[in-house]
Amino acid sequence: MGDAVTAPLALRDVDRHFGPVQVLHGIGVDLRAGEVHALIGENGAGKSTTMKIMCGFLVPTGGEVLVDGRTRRFADQREAEAAGIVMIHQEFNLAEPLTVEENVFLGAELRRGPLLDKRTMRERTAELLDRLDCRVPPTARVRDLSNPDKQMVEIAKALRQEARVLVMDEPTAVLTTAEVDTLLEQVDRLRAAGTAILFTSHKLGEVKQVADRVTVLRDGRVVHRGPADMSEHAMANAMVGRDVSDLYPAKAAPRGEVALRVEELDVPDHAADVSFELRRGEVLGFAGLIGSGRTEAMEGLVGLRPHRGRIEVDGRSVTIRSPRDAMRVGMVYLTEDRKGRGLLLDKGMRENLTLQSLPDFSGLTVDTAAEERALDDAIARFDVRAPMRDVKVGNLSGGNQQKLLLAKTMLADPEIVIIDEPTRGIDIGTKQQIYKLIRELADEGKAVIVVSSEMQEVIGLATRVLVMREGRIVGALEGDQIDEERINGLQMGLGRAAA
Amino acid sequence: MTGAAATAPQRRDRSHSLLDLHVLGPILALAALILLGTGISATNESTFLSASNISNVLSRSAFIGIIAVGMTFVITAGGLDLSVGSMAAFIAGLVILTMNSLAGTVESVPMLVLVGMGAALSAGLAAGAINGFLVTNMRIEAFIVTLGTMGIYRSLVTWLADGGTLSLDFTLRTAIRPIYFGGFGWLTWPIIVFAFVAVLGELVMRRTAFGRYCAAIGSNEQVARYSSVNVNRVRMATYVLLGLLVGVATILYVPRLGSASPTTGVLWELEAIAAVIIGGTVLKGGFGRVWGTVIGVLILSLIGNILNLTDAVSPYLNGAIQGVIIILAVVLQREKKAGT
Ligand SMILES: Nc1ncnc2c1ncn2[C@@H]1O[C@H](COP(=O)(O)OP(=O)(O)OP(=O)(O)O)[C@@H](O)[C@H]1O
Ligand SMILES: [Mg+2]
Numbered sequence: 001m002g003d004a005v006t007a008p009l010a011l012r013d014v015d016r017h018f019g020p021v022q023v024l025h026g027i028g029v030d031l032r033a034g035e036v037h038a039l040i041g042e043n044g045a046g047k048s049t050t051m052k053i054m055c056g057f058l059v060p061t062g063g064e065v066l067v068d069g070r071t072r073r074f075a076d077q078r079e080a081e082a083a084g085i086v087m088i089h090q091e092f093n094l095a096e097p098l099t100v101e102e103n104v105f106l107g108a109e110l111r112r113g114p115l116l117d118k119r120t121m122r123e124r125t126a127e128l129l130d131r132l133d134c135r136v137p138p139t140a141r142v143r144d145l146s147n148p149d150k151q152m153v154e155i156a157k158a159l160r161q162e163a164r165v166l167v168m169d170e171p172t173a174v175l176t177t178a179e180v181d182t183l184l185e186q187v188d189r190l191r192a193a194g195t196a197i198l199f200t201s202h203k204l205g206e207v208k209q210v211a212d213r214v215t216v217l218r219d220g221r222v223v224h225r226g227p228a229d230m231s232e233h234a235m236a237n238a239m240v241g242r243d244v245s246d247l248y249p250a251k252a253a254p255r256g257e258v259a260l261r262v263e264e265l266d267v268p269d270h271a272a273d274v275s276f277e278l279r280r281g282e283v284l285g286f287a288g289l290i291g292s293g294r295t296e297a298m299e300g301l302v303g304l305r306p307h308r309g310r311i312e313v314d315g316r317s318v319t320i321r322s323p324r325d326a327m328r329v330g331m332v333y334l335t336e337d338r339k340g341r342g343l344l345l346d347k348g349m350r351e352n353l354t355l356q357s358l359p360d361f362s363g364l365t366v367d368t369a370a371e372e373r374a375l376d377d378a379i380a381r382f383d384v385r386a387p388m389r390d391v392k393v394g395n396l397s398g399g400n401q402q403k404l405l406l407a408k409t410m411l412a413d414p415e416i417v418i419i420d421e422p423t424r425g426i427d428i429g430t431k432q433q434i435y436k437l438i439r440e441l442a443d444e445g446k447a448v449i450v451v452s453s454e455m456q457e458v459i460g461l462a463t464r465v466l467v468m469r470e471g472r473i474v475g476a477l478e479g480d481q482i483d484e485e486r487i488n489g490l491q492m493g494l495g496r497a498a499a
Numbered sequence: 500m501t502g503a504a505a506t507a508p509q510r511r512d513r514s515h516s517l518l519d520l521h522v523l524g525p526i527l528a529l530a531a532l533i534l535l536g537t538g539i540s541a542t543n544e545s546t547f548l549s550a551s552n553i554s555n556v557l558s559r560s561a562f563i564g565i566i567a568v569g570m571t572f573v574i575t576a577g578g579l580d581l582s583v584g585s586m587a588a589f590i591a592g593l594v595i596l597t598m599n600s601l602a603g604t605v606e607s608v609p610m611l612v613l614v615g616m617g618a619a620l621s622a623g624l625a626a627g628a629i630n631g632f633l634v635t636n637m638r639i640e641a642f643i644v645t646l647g648t649m650g651i652y653r654s655l656v657t658w659l660a661d662g663g664t665l666s667l668d669f670t671l672r673t674a675i676r677p678i679y680f681g682g683f684g685w686l687t688w689p690i691i692v693f694a695f696v697a698v699l700g701e702l703v704m705r706r707t708a709f710g711r712y713c714a715a716i717g718s719n720e721q722v723a724r725y726s727s728v729n730v731n732r733v734r735m736a737t738y739v740l741l742g743l744l745v746g747v748a749t750i751l752y753v754p755r756l757g758s759a760s761p762t763t764g765v766l767w768e769l770e771a772i773a774a775v776i777i778g779g780t781v782l783k784g785g786f787g788r789v790w791g792t793v794i795g796v797l798i799l800s801l802i803g804n805i806l807n808l809t810d811a812v813s814p815y816l817n818g819a820i821q822g823v824i825i826i827l828a829v830v831l832q833r834e835k836k837a838g839t
Binding site: 304322323326333335340342343344345347351355356358364365366408412 | 707719
């Protein structure tokens with residue numbers, strides 16, 4: 001390419017195989033100094049793999065990595081970091097038992113003589129966090145932090161390294177809107193300082209907002225590259241390879257009777273006085289900021305946390321002390337944390353799929369043939385795309401993990417489904433599929449709760465929305481009332497709507 | 500769509516071929532040991548391959564073997580039990596005391612033997628349940644709990660024996676000798692029971708929901724909990740099963756010497772854990788295989804046996820060689836991961 005300036009980092013014709021499966025085909029990407037480059041594509045398109053190759057975590061099986069126009073072979077990510085190339089991973093890469101400051105300076109501790117210069121490290125960490133508007137103390141233990149705070153620590157760590165090239169794999173997936181704004185400000189700042197930035201996100205609005213150029217991947221191939229002046233819709237179509245309009249299916253008013261009635265549910269330290277009704281055929285949205293107690297309330301409801309309160313299922317009062325009790329009355333909860341709580345990453349798809357419903361698959365012994373059939377069905381119905389059938393679930397792309405998790409939950413054949421963050425980290429084509437599946441569940445007469453921090457999702461899916469703030473329900477919205485402004489006002493504590 | 504290749508997952512993955520060192524490693528090691536033993540015995544006319552030697556080796560490895568099968572479940576579910584050796588000694592002591600004290604009142608010897616067996620099994624069950632209770636309900640680290648109970652049982656048997664040896668009444672001792680030495684020719688009862696426990700264990704681990712749950716809990720306890728698995732109950736069951744199998748092992752052990760002392764069962768826990776690890780079960784849980792454990796047990800006992808056949812290496816080095824094998828086994832496990 002006839003660029004006047006050489007790219008600080010570029011890929012040429014990069015291939016990558018995992019065993020017999022080729023996941024990248026001749027990828028070419030150029031990052032330029034002072035430019036934000038977005039890499040977008042469906043789940044499993046190969047974005048993370050591409051990024052890992054750029055930053056020395058994986059070696060290409062073909063093609064080359066160019067740094068300042070010269071071919072480099074990084075033996076590991078330390079060599080890449082030494083060359084000023086830093087990556088923030090899709091999954092957190094923090095030492096949980098250590099403090100924030102220890103993590104920020106991990107492997108590059110400042111010294112004064114033989115001793116650690118703790119004071120300077122603490123000051124620098126505080127400074128970095130300040131720039132990110134993040135209010136965690138540098139001495140806090142990482143394992144005690146919330147997900148967004150962890151993400152901020154990751155970013156602080158990258159800022160500390162003063163990278164020439166910063167590669168960010170879905171940095172905003174777990175952040176709230178306000179936090180995303182702070183992050184994007186930092187990205188602007190780094191760009192102005194001449195850093196070359198590559199980032200990926202499934203929220204195309206962000207891409208539109210911050211990127212200068214876009215590369216679109218599909219099935220491991222570059223299908224589009226150009227300036228970021230295309231519309232979100234055009235990006236979505238390029239990613240998916242078909243037209244993605246009508247993200248949300250049409251809503252239908254619930255007609256069924258009350259399936260679940262919750263009265264004065266208390267989950268100590270997290271949620272108080274949560275009362276609501278849920279009808280068959282209804283999609284009830286739970287909106288609120290991260291940390292507003294929605295997840296904890298739901299976990300309490302299905303017996304994953306100690307709780308008090310009255311719960312009625314189909315008009316009968318029930319006691320739920322464990323997820324098994326919940327399952328017995330037909331209620332299941334799909335966690336927001338698919339890697340930590342949803343799936344066994346070192347096991348195959350079959351073991352994961354049937355884990356929750358294993359009693360249905362076993363008499364004296366487990367009927368593996370029936371399991372295989374269930375897996376066939378799940379792959380077909382939920383469009384799970386795996387490189388090979390016996391892949392470890394940890395090696396599936398995020399979106400396909402989510403679909404498998406959904407399949408696992410539905411295999412238990414629940415009547416009441418609680419889905420926490422149904423589409424976190426999921427591409428737009430898959431989102432559309434998942435929304436359609438949720439709608440179908442409701443149309444089949446199931447009662448569905450969707451907990452989501454993505455406001456558009458709540459608005460697009462739910463027929464009724466409850467907004468939580470600081471562990472309490474602060475408002476209910478229905479029909480035409482459901483809009484961004486009202487939800488926002490409620491979740492920020494700016495007023496109450498009639499319940 | 501262009502994703503045809505990606506949407507149609509293939510049935511088989513290459514890494515699952517039989518050439519996988521992780522699967523083949525323990526088998527190869529065992530084969531090598533057998534060849535070595537045969538070679539040595541050919542040069543010095545000892546009796547490695549004779550039925551009596553084989554029967555002897557297998558019978559003696561049965562105690563550790565039966566315990567190690569139970570240990571496989573505990574470790575697979577992310578636990579550990581250091582108390583099994585002391586537990587065996589304590590149960591042996593209890594059985595001997597029970598039978599001795601009833602010997603005056605109960606006339607029929609078979610009846611006495613049954614009572615002794617019952618005592619062994621219920622003591623094992625109770626001891627396992629105590630470990631399980633402390634680990635699950637009291638939420639204490641398995642290492643700490645079983646380190647504690649290990650000391651307690653060891654001390655109890657020393658106290659029961661008053662520092663010396665507890666011996667079974669002479670008549671009883673002769674009466675129950677066949678439980679260890681008898682059987683069908685070289686196929687002694689310990690071998691039969693070991694084989695039975697091993698086959699059953701392999702089936703349970705591989706084919707039942709219980710085995711699946713053990714691996715799931717060891718792999719990620721949170722995921723298991725969120726998937727409606729009764730984590731505490733499964734955990735508890737692994738310790739109870741292990742306790743029960745310690746009871747079974749003790750039933751076979753007592754007839755061998757007819758006595759128990761403070762040195763009975765010393766280091767059994769480590770041998771059992773070593774056998775489990777050599778067999779390819781992952782120490783931190785999540786994956787276990789009983790057949791591997793059986794091979795691990797055989798490897799450990801063959802090393803001792805072969806060293807006894809030859810003067811080339813001192814039998815005192817037995818422990819050193821076992822140690823090297825354990826470390827090698829773990830290195831092989833790691834290589835399997837890095838190779839993906
Ligand atoms: N270690 C591995 N072994 C086998 N297959 C792998 C491995 N890592 C990734 N893959 C496969 O490579 C493909 C690309 O994965 P990658 O993680 O790069 O996707 P992605 O574009 O980042 O997706 P997402 O948006 O879901 O994060 C997927 O099909 C995935 O299953
Ligand atoms: Mg990715």
